[in-house]
Amino acid sequence: MEMDREEMMWKQIYNQVMESKKKDEEKKTAHEVRIQEVDGGFFEKFGSLFREQAELAISQEIEEKEGVVAAAAVATDLEGNESDYAVQPDNEADTDSIAALSDAESNEKQSKTELISTALNIDELYSEILYEILHNVGCDLSCEIGQNALFSYIQDAFHVSNEYHQTQLAAAEKKEAPKILLNVEVIEAKDLAPKDSNGLSDPFVTLYLTSDSSHRYNTSVKEGTLTPLWEEHFALPLPENTSDDFLCLEAWDFDPAETVKEKFGKIFDVKGVKGVRKLMKEIAVTAAHGQHENELIGTARVPLNTIPAAGMVMWYSLDKKNKDSRQGIIKVRLSFSSKKNTLVAEQEHRHLLRVLLLDELEKSKVAPHWWCGSFSKQGEAIITQHIIQSGLTPLEATVCQWAVYTKIHQKHALSFVLFSNLLDQLIKPLQSNSISAEDTRLFWESTKNLLPYCISVIRKLKKKQADKILVRTVNEVLTIFDKILMLDPPSDMDLFPATLYPWLPPHEENSNYSVKNALMDAVSVSASNWFDYIVDNNKGSDSSEISTLQFITKIINLVRCDVQKAIEFFDRTFQEKIGIAYAKELYKFYQQKICEIAEEEVTNVCKTLKKFNFTGNTLDRESHEEPLNEGTKLFELYLGIQRFVLLGKGISPVDCDNFNINNFYKWFHGGVAQWLEIAVFKALQRIEKAVELDKLVPVDATVKYSSSAVDTLTIFYQVKVFWQQLNWPDVEGCYTFIAKMIDDICRCGVFYAQKMSKRVEGMGEIQNPYETRFEVTNEWCLAINNIEYVSQALRPFTTELGMNEVVKKMADIKSPIEADRCQQTLENVIENAIDTVKNEIIELLETVISKMAPAMKRLLVEGAELFNQDSNSIDRLMMYVDNNLSTLNRELNEENFDRTINMVWEQLSKILLDIIETNLEKRRPPSFFANLHKTLNLMLGSFKSSDDTSCEGLEKTERLLRIHGLETNDLIHQVHLDLCEEYKSLEESPFGKLTVRSKFEGNSLHIEILNAKILVAMDSNGLCDAFVRVHLMPEDKFRNHEPPKTKTHNKTLLPLFDEKFEVKLTDEQRLAKDGLLMFSVKDKDLLGYNNKHVGEAFISFKDIIDTDAPISTLPQVHLELARPTNTAALSIKAMEHRQGEKLAKEFMKKFKQRMGSHQPKASE
Incomplete structure (x- = not known):
């Protein structure tokens, strides 16, 4: 249920991301749609492709969470009704090999009764168990459960009839009671009461059974301490009836035989008044009797019926008659044992464990990988009694468990934690050779049975979704491997025979082929199988280049997700447990495979891309079919490989330079060059369409440019995004491509300026019955501002492309002189483009002013002829100029407006010169020129600020008007004034x-x-x-x-x-x-x-x-x-x-x- 909820959560998040993306796409304006129609959204496909890939990285991870193994759905279905996490042999060869090692269990249809009878005669084992129940030892669960419950449990487990049970029970009752020993380990004591004059004691312990107090056992004496440590073992035979018997533990202070003189020698070791009193007492006793007896410190009594069958470790209080306070505490380990042949006992115990466990697994219907060593109360009682009455040590019992559990694991998967816990108990004895040769051999043979299932978990990682259960399972398995790696297997044992592991590389039986080698090969084979599987299951019937590129892209995304899954869930565990860089090993394998399937294909596609020939922004006839689909899929693949390479650099920063896939960009060189050729054509097409659709109104109230300028810069931005995400690593290639892009972008800027100029031609012409004149319109101003806006973006664009960084790298690789030459070349391209665009602005401004000239000339002539009459010609002239200059001032930026003002005065100067020449030929009177001069002064006073730069032509014209406007006498005097200045x-x-x-x-x-x-x-x-x-x-x-x-x-x-x-x-x-x-x-x-x-x-x-x-x-x-x-x-x-x-x-x-x-x- 928890897993279902988690999957549902990821699906909801993914759906929200997709809905958000869909809404954003729906928000496209009609203008954007029409702009993109001209080239099929070429720039969005490439620029936005990279951006969206980055933004949707999270959603891709969600998809990976949801089903990185979606392609392996068939493999998952093949597991049928088995548990999702049940580990089975990987193929039929594995199954047969494991079955060969299963002795009598090789036949899956064999009945449980047959399984039991193959290892030990059923009569003997059953009778032995009944005998042990009858002669129960220790205070255990069996006392609470009762004999009848145990008899019923064992009868069901062995699947025997009542008659058979009664016969065996009667035989067991006639047998003599077993010889049971009470094993006592006196470990230590604390807080003992001091009995010597120096404030210490010389303690030792005497232990005996109350039923046989004549048989006493003593520990060694620990001199001068109140916290003695003994760790000494004793075995006490138990009587037939132990229900009322006690184990007595007496702690004594040893008093050695000393003379009075020797006693006086201790005077300096006396501690306190009590110490002096004790010393005096000892001296008096020695002087009177010649000796001193040992002094009792305290006594502890342990009822035998309180000792569990499995034994116990307990602290007991030492008490003494006539003493209210405790005299100390003593720690002992107590257990029961019996004398029986060890090999027979172990064999019986293994058979018993197998019978009981199979029965309990059948009854409980426990899920695979769930059982972790806990039997029912009856089972625990019977197993414990068998260990005690068979005389098995805990270590021998653990070896039996290891052997049995590994066998049963082949048919019913048990918890891997169970094996890990057993190994914790066995590692040190195995390392110190504390286990018999027979048990050691048994351990490794059993381990050999378990290893295929552990390795199978590693091999099947690709077929499972990574969740908490799988992560826990892998962690448990790797923990087992970690512990096994601490041990040295017998030199004559091959843990990985070819018959059991046909997928492993060949190795000699007696070679040093270790568990770690097998794990490394398992990881490699698993990756290889998974790669072959996804390749085989994702191939389509279409063999076209586009389909092939899509196929390779899908494969790369799948293996990248697999490596990411390895990093997120397994890599740390692999490294910490067994020292294998799991993600790195996967990456090393996958990168080589990707090179094999992608390099040749990509290179061929780039070579065969159709050349894109065009003149201006028109395709040549042979290029009518545009190679855009191949280009799109090609760079989707580039992006996929690039992300995979970046993943590798994060996994292995040190070794990443040695991976073949790092040179993947070389495969795409021809494709990038072709894309740039296509891009410049598409850009010119889109610019032309953008200018055509431009309504020549500001984008919003805060700016002074219109839509076509934004559309043009959008092209630049998409090219920049494409280049930045391309992240071309080769410096020389970078320079070549950047130089090409800069040249193309500058070309686009010039093209835009030209198209924008043509767009506003004819605007502003006003005709009526009285006159025809030109008025400066907002459209003209927007056209100028648009060109200026685009020109200002050219240099920042080149900087954002990384030109300076590339030049610096070239200086490091080649020489500073070569780098400077390259930079100067690029700078010249940029400067030439900016100058060309600026010239377009100037030409556009000159066009505006030249269109104003006829109306200005006509109004000037009228004003000169009718200046002193009731005429509004001067007012109309002033208003005409004022309206146009106001529009220019309001709509243009400061730089362009100042440039326009200077052009106005230059144009005015030309107009006046033309008027002067024309009217001198007509012999106009001085008053005509004087009126013109007055008109000019009015205009200068109204429109020309004092801080404007001087206009040389206008100054000359103004002087010429002033001279021609003088009356003859004034002109004669002007001649003399000029002569005066000259002289x-x-x-x-x-x-x-x-x-x-x-x-x-x-x-x-x-x-x-x-x-x-x-x-x-x-x-x-x-x-x-x-x-x-x-x-x-x-x-x-x-x-x-x-x-x-x-x-x-x-x-x-x-x-x-x-x-x-x-x-x-x-x-x-x-x-x-x-x-x-x-x-x-x-x-x-x-x-x-x-x-x-x-x-x-x-x-x-x-x-x-x-x-x-x-x-x-x-x-x-x-x-x-x-x-x-x-x-x-x-x-x-x-x-x-x-x-x-x-x-x-x-x-x-x-x-x-x-x-x-x-x-x-x-x-x-």
Whole structure:
């Protein structure tokens, strides 16, 4: 019942696990189902296969608990109605061999009466038993049971008639009473009363029967002790009537014959006042009588009718007349015996044991392996009396029991504990040769009968479910072997003859083939038989590769479960009892067998796997049949072998490297390579399907990516799970496969980015009767985020594949240089893939911005044309940009948003440049460009934060708009401002230098022109007629002032002017922004109509100090004279576009004159 309950519990747990798994499978979303339909759940079959195998390891153990021997159900049924745990010979050969050793018991149909009569004449034995009952010895159960009950019991046991019984009883009554001896062993005494002056005694014991007090027996004297130890034996003949007799035990203190002088010599050994009194008394007695008698310590009386027939060991109190207190205690062993020929007595006893035990087994119907040595009360009484009255020692009786029980065990299995207990009593006598040669021979012959049944338990371990009963049985059997191994069998006895053990390897009869050797061979043969059995009973009719792989996988799982069962239930017992590593021996055998059936088959399957040729994610024609089923079964087998190998490493960490199965991974090399080829194709297919099914909505509210990104990373995860569970042990193979996986995963990442980009093409286009424009949508942002999410997973994925660990191992195996080269190769693959994916993101962002360009351009042009009118073009432009940027900011991560902002400004710059070029050709007025500039500033103010990185193109565009938006007068002044900045960088001029001073004092501008130096020669005589004119700029704000002019200094290159000028300014003029002083040095023409331009220099108003100090005290300013040379300046280009204006045309004419037409000559 207990076993049934346990099985039911395991079944319930297993069913719960299966139901949970089924519910999880049912929870698959429709999306997941559609994704997996494209490849038949390829990645789940491999990635999840390994994960589920690990998660369901417990349930597999449950299955093993429930029926690791399910394949051997036929073998179990063959046992018929026998007990599940009854140990029978393994085959017919064993049965015949054992029967040959069973003497008269070889014929199973022989009656019990025939069995009894074959060993001893029934009349003699029956009469002997009746005689012993009549002359019962000792106080035993037989006294309580009564003679009649014993007579009835023995009559039933021997199966005799009443007439026969009465005849034998009458004959027994006429026989003379047996000569019975009382065996007494005086063992020790304690707490004896001191009788000597030194506080001790010299005790000895006298023992006798009260019926014959003249026959006294004495022990030896133990000097100076109150706790003597004797261990001395005595045999006292018993009278015919012992019912009123007693055994007397007297403890005496021995008093040796000593003189008075010798007595006085003990004065120093006296102890206490009592001791002095005793010594004085002894001296007085010695002096008076010349001697001293022994002194009684105490007496114990034992009624003979209280002594059991089997004997007893008892402590008795020593008492003394006139003494209330106990004088000590004495320990004795008491038993009865008789004188009879030992061989005859043993033969009788063995026959008696056999008759009684067979009778009791028949009556009680006790189950096999249950009887453990307990007879009924009547049986116990008869057996005990026979031992006593036959004079058998306990050891001889035990040998008889061993011989009889081992014989009966052949027909009715007895408890193995019974044999173990008997061995406990026999080991030491056998080791010390305390047993007669005849009994020793009998013991080993009987042991020879028992061994087949013990070994059969070991051989049948595979055919039984491991439960408490079987574990206990194995433990009991191994205990028996453990005890037998302590003994040395006779050299001329073969305990394992070939006729009895045909399955053992051949060995010479007189060789040192021990019990342990037989056990080792039994374990091996048992494993071999079991392996052959499960192979034969699991072969299917289908010989296809898939069926063969399934068959091998099933065999491996069965033998692994068998080894696990051995570890859990038996291994520790085997090692502790007999020093055999049971699980290790099984594993060593099984691993070799697995190699034999699996290596060639796996290698052939891997070689014949159909090549998987494809271009992009499309199969070539010859690959229309996908080799997926073979791959699935192949790696199920790989996983099974891997778990088996890991089991072996746990069993034998030291020897595991020597097992052939450790190289199993080499069989699968071609299969793994083929799987990776299939995987990359399946991954591309699934990615394409995932992008197609992606609704482009976030997976949930907490993330900014959609389903296709999750599906893609799921592929990566399944590949990682597959690789981690594959746990490829070879470093070089690891590198090859990891390099392949990294390359394929990177390829998938790039492919996903491309497909995601195409997925959102055309989204965001808005058309209405008034306009067509592009709006940034959430779908575009999700596409960008998806690609980014996948790209971020590439590098962690390579790390999780164990790339770094493999590189480190390669450095140990090969060289650091080789390892670095390999790592660099992988790093380059990863970097290239990440860069490619990043470029896809950039291209996608550029596409978004380029789609915004037409609407932005149109709104910019409208805004420029209608800026100062009641138009909402600017508002619409601002709203358009704001809406799109808000979407980007909300949906993109920070990095991609910043990247997008920069692209927006770059695109805006391109748009504005295009607008500027187009409208310059249309000769648009400056106000158009000014309005564009204002619009741009509004946008920059609204959308461009101060901490943004500068956009060079945008800055150039902004300056170009500002220049073209200036009115002509402002543009002329801008030309001069540009020249002022340009001239500041001059370090030395070929046109000469001009020295001046200037200051503001209130609204007065004071100018002092001191001199000029090294002027360029303008006249043919190599000299110059120089004067200086000072222009205040911008000229349109200083038209009411005549430009100050110095006197002309003729024919000199070093004119000394020393002239001062004061110009009165209005408040507005004084505060004019960007005001300039232009000093123009000219060469005067003879008539004054064609003055030549020598050079010019500028001083900005902001560089002129405001002070009331005399100007003469101010530092001189040395100005390098220069001429305009840069016609490519933006302001000059803008001026050239205004040739239709008179003012611009006149300015450019004068500007070109200022530039001069010839290079200056070097002055003499």
